Amino acid sequence: MRLIGLAKSYGNAAPVVRDLDLSLHQGEFLSLLGPSGCGKTSTLRMIAGLEQPSAGRILLGGRDITADPAHRRPVNTVFQDYALFPHLSVAGNVGFGLSTQRRKRAEIDRRVTEMLALVGLSAQAGVRPATLSGGQRQRVALARALARQPDLLLLDEPLSALDAQLRQQMQAELRALQRRLGSSFLLVTHDQDEALSMSDRIAVMHRGRIVQIDRPEILYDRPRTAFVARFLGATNLLPAKAEAGGVRLAGSGERLALPDAPGGAARVTSERAGCLLAIRPENVALADPGETANVVSATLERCLFQGGRHRLEARLSDGTAILADLRRDGGPAPAPGTSLRLVLPPARLALLPPES
DSSP: OEEEEEEEOOTTSOOSEEEEEEEOOTTOEEEEEOOTTSSHHHHHHHHHTSSOOSEEEEEETTEEOTTSOGGGSSEEEEOTTOOOOTTSOHHHHHHHHHHHTTOOHHHHHHHHHHHHHHTTOGGGTTSOGGGSOHHHHHHHHHHHHHHTOOSEEEEESTTTTSOHHHHHHHHHHHHHHHHHHTOEEEEEESOHHHHHHHOSEEEEEETTEEEEEEOHHHHHHSOSSHHHHHHTSOOEEEEEEEETTEEEETTTOOEEEOOSSTTSGGGOOSTTOEEEEEEOGGGOEEOOTTOOTTEEEEEEEEEEEOSSEEEEEEEETTSOEEEEEEEOOSSOOOOTTOEEEEEOOGGGOEEEOOOO
16 A cells, blocks of 8 residues: 555645655554544545545555545455444344445355454354453454455554453454454554554654654664654653764763764764754663763652562753663662662664754
8 A cells, every 4th residue: 555645634724644655565564653633543534435635645556546435445444433233243243344245145154254263253153242342342343344355454543442451462462363364454543552562664643744654663762753752652852962973961961972873973963963862761771880981870859669660760960850760679779869870871872853
């Protein structure tokens, strides 16, 4: 699938999707990730044929489907509320789309049996959706969407109604199902953990545009902007000034070395330029005695218990906040007011432009 210059406006309001270009590869699990109002759901609805683009084209399998009505597109959608028919059995729901295509009864029955076996609901074929759990209803919606063998499956925050434990379970099941089928899936979500755990690639959207698209680990470790860094989880963004071969923290004046890899010193365009230094809390460690390279001084304000770790909330000498995750080793947690020496490994630092 390719989106070329896709745009969407409603009335005279500002565009909700702006000049969007995107390619989804065959057999890929791609997520559109972003906050409410960023344009991700409008993008999905245009692909599904539920909204008409204001500009741009939608190509699927090399064919332009921009003007095709929804029922003529080789695309199916799983919605947030599942949209199951309460008066039909599980089997009736799964086979509904096939019956509207006037398939033969034997073909419908065979396909329904295959789909229910695929999602582990063969024993529930004759029951109504109201008797099922949330996770089971989600599986029925998936089986119904996959029964017609779409070229592309669209997922509109399908797990958001589930509790946290079941949501994690269904994330793993959905990802395993996609790999087993080799189908192309496009997920819309605002849940960072969901996108990170399920996707081959993630497209982060902000104000109607894709601001960065890449593999989950690249987005997490090497964000290009402060927005991407913040949206993908807890992060430290430290104001700094670029220098040859490194940076100097803007407030405390402490100098830090950077890696030569992309995201490090190679991204400094001019010396003394303002920038932000990004590093995840789990990559900030307590310095060993005598260690001096890339070490900053801080004062602990709070120590939060988080299961297998403590989250340290500290401040540098100039008052800049910094987070560090300290693995629990059985000893007592440091007390507020403790002076800390924190090491920021060069390989874990990313240099970002200042926020506009």
